[in-house]
Amino acid sequence: MPRSPAANAELALLLEVAGTPKPGNVDRERDVADLRFEHFLAGAVGARPGLERAAAGAPVGEAFEDAVAGMAEHGRNTQFGCLLLLVPLVRAAARDDCTPEGVADVVADTTVADAAGFYRAFEHADVAVSDPPEEMAALDVRRGADAIPALESRGTTLADVLAAGAPDDGVATLRGDPDSLAELGDGNAAEWCGGFARSFDAAERIAAGEGPILERTADVFLALLGEGLDTLLAKQHGLEAAFEVRERARDLHESGASREAVSAFGDELVARGWNPGTTADAVAAGLFVALERGVSV
């Protein structure tokens, strides 16, 4: 009995949080601040009806809002970013086209109503965001549903919203040395605008890896963390924090550091309150694509 796309998306959320060690993030060995492992379990289960709606053809924005509302018991944000990647991927998979082109089509088809669903989703959970550029103030996601009239009058689709938040040069910017948070933008927006390049790349590495899937998950997390700036970390703690984490993760990954060394790096990140959560989002998306391609648990 093969798992449905929604089931694979839920399982991807669960495997992501269970991949260990995942420095700075919740994993089997670690809770982080007020977020505990079980909150991610409940978040994954709660998101499933929204993921089912995405698979069944509901508007992407509505399905995303439902998934976030189901995830966010007590307003906790455990997997908002993961769901932002998973919802269009689930839709593409339900169309039997879980490819960069297939998900780009889903993005291109989004509407103003989808943008409204995305804004409403921010009312369900506490999400870290940066100040938007001045001309976008009316569309600050922190306004939630209050921004919907501005979306409608400007005819802004969900793809437009995410394009405004993406780095100018997508993944290349994450790998480079941007001068400002505005130049860096958001890693998940970069995925939306760039054919989900990191997600599919993560999927290929997971599929090509050896050993238990949770070890491959941890390995791919460290690899991605060493290759691209984590934009959640940058928003919360500044660009220098993101540069430092990228460099140290790269060194650990390239040197084939022991599990203990990677865990010790995680201890340090947790002590500083540094949480590279956007990288975890790409890993969850990669797990989903890998499961869809038949990688087994």
Place this chain on the structure above:
Amino acid sequence: MPRSPAANAELALLLEVAGTPKPGNVDRERDVADLRFEHFLAGAVGARPGLERAAAGAPVGEAFEDAVAGMAEHGRNTQFGCLLLLVPLVRAAARDDCTPEGVADVVADTTVADAAGFYRAFEHADVAVSDPPEEMAALDVRRGADAIPALESRGTTLADVLAAGAPDDGVATLRGDPDSLAELGDGNAAEWCGGFARSFDAAERIAAGEGPILERTADVFLALLGEGLDTLLAKQHGLEAAFEVRERARDLHESGASREAVSAFGDELVARGWNPGTTADAVAAGLFVALERGVSV
């Protein structure tokens, strides 16, 4: 957005495996033999469609078979026993009667067709069972679907099947000192025939406990392990093993032993290959009832 009964059942499976330390069982800190943590995550996700069918009113035996088939990727048995308890509890909850009386009604309503579904479920997963009494040889569950003609000719319902496997005196037998495996019977069959007494008891303790739900889960596991013989352990390693584990768990629980001491007991059980899995089944059922009653994660 409240979780549905099927979602709560899936979450109960996830919380059960994440409760740590749970001596002798897979938990956040430990994989056991060929069963890894991620197999339980996939098992929970895979079981969901069967649990949804149970909630929607499908015959209990069919819903159970579906749940087991979805759980058992590659034939692995991660949560067969948990599902045997959860399926009737989900049905009772979907009828807004998740009480000992409500689930007893579900049991009483089972049919010969439900028994056939139960037997078919054994074809999907590798389940530990004992030899049946001689007069029941035609109904040995290891015969799978081959036993269905005998069920039909005898008019044996699923409640009848489980009554044949239950200890003569239910929970009291688990707490006593039976002389043989036949006298001991099966702990999950005892639940089916005894109003799910241990499951509801576990739920009350989880609801009354304090601290993170995974700590309460581990505490209730140790409490139950110290109160009743684990019938999976007895079947696989003999009555003396079950007596010993019950006594040592009781000592650890009554003395308020440290997490380290409980983990060390787990190390020892794992080294001996002793897996008290039936106790984990009751904990999963207790978590489900607690979630249905509004306990939050």
